[in-house]
Amino acid sequence: MADRSPDDVPTRPVPFDPDGLVDIPDASTIRLFNSPSFFRLWLGQVVSSIGDWLGFVAITALAARIGGSSPEAAISLVLSARLVPGFFFGPIAGVFVDRWDRKRTMVICDVGRGLVLATLPFVDTIPGLVLASLLMETFTLMWGPARDASVPNLVQPEFLPQANSLSLVAAYGTFPIGSAVFALLAKVAEWLGGYDALEGLRINQESVAIYVDVATFFLSALMVSTLPISRAIRAKDAPKGRADLKQTFRELAEGWKFISTNGIVRAVIFGIATGLFGGGMLVPLGPIFAKDVLGAGPSGFGLLLTALGVGMAVGIVGLSVGQRHLNHQIAYVGSLIMGGAMILLGASMSTLAPALGFVAVLGVCAGGVYVLGYSILGAAVEDDLRGRIFATLYTSTRLTILMAFALAPVLSRLLDALSHQLFDGEIAFGGSAFAIPGVRLTLWLGGLVILFAGFVAFRNVKADAVEEPS
DSSP states (O other): OOOOOGGGSOOTTOOOOHHHHOOSOOHHHHHHHSSHHHHHHHHHHHHHHHHHHHHHHHHHHHHHHHHTTOHHHHHHHHHHTTHHHHHHTHHHHHHHHHHSBHHHHHHHHHHHHHHHHHTGGGOOSHHHHHHHHHHHHHHHHHHHHHHHHHGGGTSOGGGHHHHHHHHHHHHHTTHHHHHHHHHHHHHHHHHHTTOGGGGGGOOSHHHHHHHHHHHHHHHHHHHHTTSOOOBSSOGGGSOOSSOOHHHHHHHHHHHHHHHHHOHHHHHHHHHHHHHHHHHHTHHHHHHHIIIIISOOHHHHHHHHHHHHHHHHHHHHHHHHHHGGGSOHHHHHHHHHHHHHHHHHHHHTOSSHHHHHHHHHHHHHHHHHHHHHHHHHHHHHSOHHHHHHHHHHHHHHHHHHHHHHHHHHHHHHHHHHHHHHHHHTTEEEETTEEEEOOHHHHHHHHHHHHHHHHHHHHHHHHHHHHHHTTO
16 A cells, blocks of 8 residues: 555544554653644644734734824724624634645644734734734634644544643633733844844834744744644545535535534533623723722732632643543533632622632633533534534634623623612612622623523533433
8 A cells, every 4th residue: 555644644534543643752742742743733832822912912012002092992993803704704714624624724824824914013004903903813713723623633532621721721821921022022122123234124012022923823834734634524525626605605504503403512612602701701890890899909900810820720730630530511511600600709709818719710610611612522523524613613702702802891881870870889788788880790790691601501411411312
C-alpha cells in the first residue's frame, strides 16, 4: 500500500490512533496532553489567544484615541461591529468548516487575521476600525469551530474533558498575559520611536502591540500547519465544481435539524449561550456593584475577578482529576443551576467577604459548564456534523455575551429608576432596610436567566434519557 500523508486520511469517523498521532514519544507530554499533536494545537491556541487579547486591548486603545471627544462611543461602535458577522455568517461558517480541510481553514484564518491587523497602525478613522473588526470576527468565526471540531480527532474520548479544560486555560487564562504585554510594550515603543528608519511604521504603544499581535497569528498558523488534521469529509463526498448554494443551505438545515431533535446537544448549546448572557452581566456591572453595593471600590472589583478566576481554576482541575467518575450530563446541568444560584446569593450580599465566597463557587460552576458542555458535544456529535454544531455554539455564545455587555448597563439604569419610583430604592422588613439598586436587580435577573437555562437543560436531558431506550 502506498504511503499517504495525514491530510489524506478520512475523518468520518476518525478513531484515536496513537501510532499516527503520537509522532514524538514524550511520556510527560502524552500524560498531560494525551498526544503531541493536541499539544501543538494547544500551543497554537495559546499563542493565538495571547494575540487576541493583545489585539483587543490595542484596538480598544486605538479606538479611544481616534474617537477624540467621544472615546466611549468610538469604543462601543468598534466592539459592537463584532456582532454583525455572527448574525449573517456564523451559522454558515459551520457548513464550510465541515466541508473544507480544517487545518487549512485554521491556517488561512490565522494568516488573514494577521494581515488585517497589520493595516491597523495606518488606520485613522473609526469606519476603518469597524471594517477591520468585521473582518477579524469573520476569520475568528471560522477558526474557532475548526479548532473545536478537530480536538476529538486528536485525543482519546476519555481525555476530552481534560482537553477542553486545557483549551479553556488557553482561551481565557492568557488575558492577563496579553494585558501585561501591552503595558510592557509602552517602553518598547518609546525605545523604537528613537529610530528615524522606523518612522514609516507609525511607532507607538498601540502599533507595537499590533505588530506583536500579527507575529502571534503567523506563529500560530505555522504551528497548526504541522498538525495531522485531515479533511472534514471524504473527497468523494465533497461538492464538485462551483459552489452549490442550495447544497450549502441543505447542509445548514441538516445541522439545525440535528440540534432541534437531539435533546443533549440542544441542552448544551442553549445552556451555555443563555448562561453566558446571565453571567456576562457581571463584567460591565462588577465595578459598580463593588463600589456602590459592597463599598469596596476598584480593589474590590479586582478581588471579585480574582475569586472568579481561582474558582474556575479549581473547577477545571477538579474536573480533570475526577471527570471519569461523573455523569457528564447530570454534572453539567447541576453546574448550570448552581451557577445561577451563586449569582443570586452573591448579588444579595452587602459586604465583600461573603460575596467573594459565592463568586468563587460561581467560578467553579462556570468552569464545569464550559468543560463538560464541550466534552458532551465532542462525544455526542459525529465528525461530519461537528463543525456546524460548534459554529452554532460559538456564534451563540459570542452573541449572547456581547449582548449582555451592551444591555446590562441599560437594564441597570432602568431598574434603578423603577426601584426608586416604586420602593424608594429599598425594601424594609423586620425593622431593617435592604437596598435594591438597579445593579443588584440586574444581577438577580442574570441569576434567574441562568437558573432558567439550567431547568430547560434538565428537561432536555431528561427527555433524551426517556427516549433513548426505545
